[in-house]
Amino acid sequence: MKEYYLGVDVGSVSTNIVIMDENNNVVVKKYIRTKGKPIKAIQFGLKEIKEEIGEIEVKGVGTTGSGRYLASILIGADIVKNEITAHAVAALNYIPDVKTILEIGGQDSKIIILRDGIVTDFAMNTVCAAGTGSFLDRQAARLGIDIKEFGELALKSNNPVRIAGRCAVFAESDMIHKQQLGHNQEDIINGLCEALVRNYLSNVGKGKEILAPVIFQGGVAANVGIKRAFEKALDMEVYVPEHYDVMGAIGSAILARNEVKSKESSKFKGFEVADIDYKVKGFECNDCANMCEVIQILAEDKVIARWGDKCGKWTNLSDINLQRLA
Amino acid sequence: MSYKIGIPRALLYYEYYPLWKEFFTELGAEIVLSSNTNKSILNAGVSSCVDEACLPVKVFHGHVEELKNKVDYLFIPKFISVYKKEYLCPKLLGLPEMVINSIDNLPPVIDVEINLLKSDDNLHKSVIEIGKIFTSDNKKIKLAFDKAISRFNEYRKLLANGVIPIEAIKVYNKYVNSITTLKNSKYKILVLGHSYNLYDEFLSMKLIEKLQKENMKVITPDIVDIGKINHYISKLPKRMFWSFGRKIVGASSYLIEEKAVDGIIYISSFGCGLDSVLIDLVSRKAKKYKVPFTLVTIDEHSGEAGVNTRLEAFIDMIIWRDRNEDYISTHG
Numbered sequence: 250m251k252e253y254y255l256g257v258d259v260g261s262v263s264t265n266i267v268i269m270d271e272n273n274n275v276v277v278k279k280y281i282r283t284k285g286k287p288i289k290a291i292q293f294g295l296k297e298i299k300e301e302i303g304e305i306e307v308k309g310v311g312t313t314g315s316g317r318y319l320a321s322i323l324i325g326a327d328i329v330k331n332e333i334t335a336h337a338v339a340a341l342n343y344i345p346d347v348k349t350i351l352e353i354g355g356q357d358s359k360i361i362i363l364r365d366g367i368v369t370d371f372a373m374n375t376v377c378a379a380g381t382g383s384f385l386d387r388q389a390a391r392l393g394i395d396i397k398e399f400g401e402l403a404l405k406s407n408n409p410v411r412i413a414g415r416c417a418v419f420a421e422s423d424m425i426h427k428q429q430l431g432h433n434q435e436d437i438i439n440g441l442c443e444a445l446v447r448n449y450l451s452n453v454g455k456g457k458e459i460l461a462p463v464i465f466q467g468g469v470a471a472n473v474g475i476k477r478a479f480e481k482a483l484d485m486e487v488y489v490p491e492h493y494d495v496m497g498a499i500g501s502a503i504l505a506r507n508e509v510k511s512k513e514s515s516k517f518k519g520f521e522v523a524d525i526d527y528k529v530k531g532f533e534c535n536d537c538a539n540m541c542e543v544i545q546i547l548a549e550d551k552v553i554a555r556w557g558d559k560c561g562k563w564t565n566l567s568d569i570n571l572q573r574l575a
Numbered sequence: 576m577s578y579k580i581g582i583p584r585a586l587l588y589y590e591y592y593p594l595w596k597e598f599f600t601e602l603g604a605e606i607v608l609s610s611n612t613n614k615s616i617l618n619a620g621v622s623s624c625v626d627e628a629c630l631p632v633k634v635f636h637g638h639v640e641e642l643k644n645k646v647d648y649l650f651i652p653k654f655i656s657v658y659k660k661e662y663l664c665p666k667l668l669g670l671p672e673m674v675i676n677s678i679d680n681l682p683p684v685i686d687v688e689i690n691l692l693k694s695d696d697n698l699h700k701s702v703i704e705i706g707k708i709f710t711s712d713n714k715k716i717k718l719a720f721d722k723a724i725s726r727f728n729e730y731r732k733l734l735a736n737g738v739i740p741i742e743a744i745k746v747y748n749k750y751v752n753s754i755t756t757l758k759n760s761k762y763k764i765l766v767l768g769h770s771y772n773l774y775d776e777f778l779s780m781k782l783i784e785k786l787q788k789e790n791m792k793v794i795t796p797d798i799v800d801i802g803k804i805n806h807y808i809s810k811l812p813k814r815m816f817w818s819f820g821r822k823i824v825g826a827s828s829y830l831i832e833e834k835a836v837d838g839i840i841y842i843s844s845f846g847c848g849l850d851s852v853l854i855d856l857v858s859r860k861a862k863k864y865k866v867p868f869t870l871v872t873i874d875e876h877s878g879e880a881g882v883n884t885r886l887e888a889f890i891d892m893i894i895w896r897d898r899n900e901d902y903i904s905t906h907g
Binding site (some may be wrong): 315330331332333334357365367368370371372373375377456533538539540541544559 | 610613614615616720777781846858859862865867868869870871877880881883884885887891892895896897
């Protein structure tokens with residue numbers, strides 16, 4: 250029987266699930282919009298995978314993304330890793346000598362610098378969401394165009410318009426002003442792409458030595474306008490891998506494969522978790538002035554996990570040791 | 576009857592609390608501390624403070640709100656300078672004015688100016704001025720302060736011996752008798768930033784504790800030898816005129832150049848003017864000596880996901896780099 254590994258990346262905008270074989274090839278991939286309901290998204294994805302490829306033996310499970318602890322509790326993960334490590338591992342799988350990873354997701358954007366196949370430096374965006382996918386989503390909505398067409402439209406531009414990219418609010422007012430001056434939509438869209446790239450390079454990429462090969466991944470890599478803006482700004486070729494949108498999940502599947510080598514069995518709870526009735530109940534603990542927002546995950550009305558408390562008294566009540574840092 | 580003196584557990588509390596506590600206690604006053612920063616303090620601070628201030632200043636306002644109806648006096652000295660030819664942040668210089676004008680129904684505020692810009696002698700004037708509230712006997716005030724200083728120096732000896740303030744203050748308050756040392760912690764992480772960001776566990780989301788749980792030895796500028804700090808800061812082409820800047824840049828330059836740390840994490844509150852300069856100085860030096868550096872910006876967030884992701888990735892990177900170096904050395 251073939252060996253399969255499951256990788257799950259629960260992000261702010263999308264939940265991505267992949268099944269990989271023992272040769273690190275993607276067998277199935279799912280890109281699902283999280284829409285604020287990570288549990289539903291994970292269950293939906295697992296169900297679709299099961300229907301698509303039938304019963305398989307999953308040897309190992311890895312989770313990543315901001316919802317990695319939640320995912321690990323639902324499906325039983327062998328390894329829970331941060332996005333930086335997962336993205337780096339995935340990129341190395343496709344380009345072993347990659348030196349720079351540009352990753353732009355929904356709320357995070359990161360740059361990862363690698364030398365000789367190891368991460369030597371990285372940076373993430375600060376408190377501001379400018380320079381992330383949400384910025385583009387917002388402006389596309391404002392212009393009334395589908396985000397999927399955004400990149401193609403940008404490529405049609407032949408008269409660049411400069412738009413302020415430091416802050417999404419300023420960008421919006423700058424954009425409206427440029428619209429009222431009569432610039433056409435393609436030029437404005439291209440201006441937004443260049444603004445995002447400029448902001449990314451000066452904020453996230455500040456002071457980093459960007460060397461080729463450069464790989465561009467994350468949901469925003471679908472946008473050919475951004476890819477071109479990067480190539481123009483960096484004056485080098487930017488490579489977008491085939492599975493650019495699920496690289497985090499791929500990385501965690503590869504990490505899972507390495508993790509279970511030294512173990513006898515996986516913690517995977519099986520595809521049946523897609524049918525379990527999970528509920529989330531939150532409450533505010535009023536035992537002290539911190540008033541922590543405690544989250545409880547219930548499976549068939551039984552509490553399987555709690556977190557969110559600063560003192561740990563609620564977390565400790567549930568019998569799991571996974572939320573090391575959650 | 577003894578007076579109740581309220582000390583907000585914020586900003587320079589993290590530098591001088593033991594000193595003032597001993598001093599006021601010697602003079603027969605009772606100290607009332609605000610609670611550890613929590614959500615209601617944060618909310619109170621954000622709503623009463625001017626909105627363009629940085630997070631720690633807002634939090635300070637919240638602590639004042641908590642104390643104002645419980646005490647006879649609030650102790651908010653006007654710190655101008657604590658070191659010759661150096662200043663503190665402008666927001667600390669104007670702190671008592673900011674608080675008095677933002678919060679109503681305050682008890683009397685002890686806002687004595689502390690300014691050692693030109694000479695240390697000014698401290699005694701300030702001390703006498705504070706003491707006069709309790710006694711007219713100048714000798715008694717002076718004696719109380721001398722005693723306070725000598726006990727404060729004992730506390731500082733703990734720091735000099737490598738105990739970071741978060742733990743030293745627990746020893747001082749007798750919560751614990753001894754310091755728990757980590758076993759086999761292979762990696763040393765320098766955590767930089769203003770003390771009120773580093774040691775307020777609510778603001779820093781227990782970053783130091785999280786590092787220690789991952790078996791990392793945490794170093795902060797407060798435990799670095801002052802002689803080394805001053806020596807390394809003097810190498811800058813232009814004199815550093817902020818006391819916090821001297822400590823942060825001096826300590827990090829020393830540890831970077833001596834290759835005494837495996838990584839640096841800088842905790843900065845969003846919008847800090849000093850940090851905008853200091854972070855750049857430190858990160859350039861770290862880059863030159865190939866020491867991993869990361870910045871954690873804090874603001875009103877209470878979601879810890881962002882901090883945790885950066886922290887985990889940083890630890891992963893340090894271990895990954897280290898393993899790789901081992902690999903090369905055995906073959907080359």
